[in-house]
Amino acid sequence: MIVQISFTLNGRPTTIDVEPATLVAELLRERLNLTGTHIGCDTSQCGACVVHLDGLPVKSCTLLAAALDGTTLLTIEGLHGAPGSNQMHPMQEAFREHHGLQCGFCTPGMLMTAVALATEKPDLTEADVRHGLEGNICRCTGYQNIVVSVMAGAAAMNAARGE
């Protein structure tokens, strides 16, 4: 059995046939060649695969692709807005500025979670950030610079909103 789904992917209408068992992370990586969404575990623990579904952060490794019909999906490739550009989102800039990444494997998931956190609560405290990142594991950075990056990125997002 094959299911046809239509959804908005990084701002573009997309229609594709999927098997009912296909997971969103798999669809993105294997079929749509969007390999920025990473798979780090098989237990929904690590957060490497976080994307935004209708504006909310979700772990795409446990979400069925068939459920995407009629939704809006944002992946790391669409985060900076202009497709194909080298321009970055303020959160991405903040991660670069504050060395919030090392090997880069957890980074796309971290960024997607971070943007969602900052959108949901504009006045994030350090405790909010640490708590909000509970579902994302980073083995490299020890989190300190990620926390600093998220706070700075949230401030930059606020400033951009204020304008």
Add this chain to the structure above:
Amino acid sequence: MGNVIGIGASPKRKEDQRFLTGRGNYVSDIKRPGMTAGVFVRSPHGHAILRGIDKSAALASPGVIAVLTGEDAAADKLGSLPCGWGITDAKGVPMKEPPFPMLAQGKVRFVGDMVAFVVAETPAQASAAAELLTVEYEVLPSVVGVLEAVRPGAPQLFDDVPNNICCDWELGDKAAVETAFRKAAHVAKLSLVNNRLIGNPMEPRAAIAEYEPGTDRFTLWTTSQFPHVVRFLMGALVLNIPQHKLRVVAPDVGGGFGVKQFHYGEEAVITWAAKRVMRPIKWVASRSEGYVSDRHGRDHVTEAELALDETGKFLAFRVNTLANMGGYLSTFGPNIPTNLYGPLLGGVYTTPAIYCNVKVVFTNTVPVDAYRGAGRPEATFVLERIVDVAASEMGIDRVEIRRRNMIPKEAYPYQTPVLVQYDSGDPMGCLDGALVAADVKNFDIRKAESARRGKFRGLGYSTYVEACGLAPSRFAGRLGARGGLYESATVRVHPTGQVTVMIGTHNHGQGHETTFAQIVSEKLGVAFDNVDIVFGDTDRVQFGMGTYGSRSLVVGGAALSKATDKVVAKGKKIAAHLLEAAEVDIQFEAGKFSVAGTDRMKTFEEIAGAAYVPHDYPLEVLEPGLEEQAYYDPVNFTYPGGCHIAEVEIDPETGTVTLVNYTAVDDVGTVINPMIVEGQLHGGIVQGVGQALYENAVYDEGSGQLLSGSLMDYCMPRADHMPMMNIATHSTLCTHTPMGVKGCGEVGTIGSPAAVINAVVDALSHLGVTHVDMPATPNRIWRLLQNASLPVAAE
């Protein structure tokens, strides 16, 4: 364009753009035309005889292309996985070295041992077929703990390895130590366990292999920290593929921590299979598969004794350790608990006599090998724990006992009684810095405040030294290394003056593309943006030993520095000709070659251009082109060190330990990029805190099942486990590396476990607690507290 950015600056990283925008290129991101999928069938038993494998149902399953087993590998006369270090016992008898077949033959020896490889059109088809494979096992009892494995009557893994002992290794002057113990005013004793860990880089291991019949060439893309070593070990020693017919690529790699620095059987099987099926094959491990197949770390059981005189001076240190090797010898396995452990037992102290015995033991567990720090965290842990025990037993302050025994700065270079000679260091300076930064003098106020809330607060110290930048090849060879330990770099100056560096180290998060570019930018006066660093591809890079043991900057950076010196030397020759001056009169500074004492000069770009457009060029005496290569073999290890101070608060109701403050002052030698060094320290410290408080690989004795086999059961530190850390460097320069660098990748992991556990014990010391094994989980602490609060029996 852009500026010269040199040593000591913190430019933003070159590699970040691709990682931040989802454009990294990890092995699992790569696709090849006609690619198939491979799945490994692994033993569900810890110890069993392989009675037979029936492939027929699997082969008939949809999409299946091949099913390969150990018998097929044996029929193709493939070698077994080589061990890179051969150690010997005190009498010079070599270690027992049973074969490590890439697919099990005759017996399986751990849960996860590979028994077959299934290749199909899609991953789902390969997995479905793997389910249909009938493997007949005769299950044997498993032994997973080292104490159990050496007991008489224990299950034996190999017929010719009695008592499961691979090697009975020793180091130091046993007689001198015994004499010192007889004279001691006090002897402190401690038994401890250094818990087994699983590295868990966030990117699971993966590989793609491809064979091109037209050229008879193989390509292997693999998540490796050392692609050239994989090419050498796998090509020359396992599969008999000539080196020039084999390309190994390790592209972006999502963290390593040691776990990705070994030659794994999966790499050999997939490469061999790619030729058999004549199609590219991809294998990507799941996290759960990683738990039972990535090499594990640590796993020691130790008895230690420290002899002291009446003033608290250390007279001698004696350590007996049983070290778990798992089911087979991994690439560096036997080297870790021996050569990287024993020689570090001196720490930063003047202990005159040390003796260490290590029994290296086989068990039915995943093979154990180097994990961040490798041997040195184990040495630091036992030493820094027993120093605290001695201090408390003798009633000497813990800082004071350390001071009384520390090697003074003036005493460097310092020869220890256990092989190594530290070239430079200042442990007292690190300690003093850390005491201030951690605000130790106000600790009692904080402790009293915690007590008012019903909490126990504790402070813990760890002063340590590590050996990194693995040593001269000659020295390592004497210790049993079967390879060289140098590094290579090629500096290719393009006709435009831009630079590409080909280097044999590997970048998997450490920021080499940035740090190495800073070195070139400073040394050649070339803009930072005009330098590119190439690594991880045996077709592009001449040779190299990869990245592990904090060696990249120490050894690789030295090779790079040497190669840039050669570029400058050739540039001077060209400049001398163009400027019609004597070579000795040419100076090179800030990207300009000039004649001393004149304003006549040529820019670096002009010299590069002349080298490639040799119209006015002394072709009789000088070759065109500007590309230089250097190999660097270090003269000694480097010895980073430092002092870490942890402060914890314990909730007696739940047993939960909260790390409330963490301070580290580390001596990593010259700091090339402070931002990157700090990031390495943060990450390392949290991995050590993970060992101290959360992480533990637990096996079931008897069945050999790994009970902590997923991220649900193996607790990794998360953002809310940590406070902000307080990090500083206090550097003395390495006296023998070209830039004075010492290495920083592992120091955090080496310093932190002892600091945290010493703090936990301090917090509980009023209850008579003298030791807590890692990890100090709420459950473990709660039980200790229950026992401590039991009323003492009256009789």
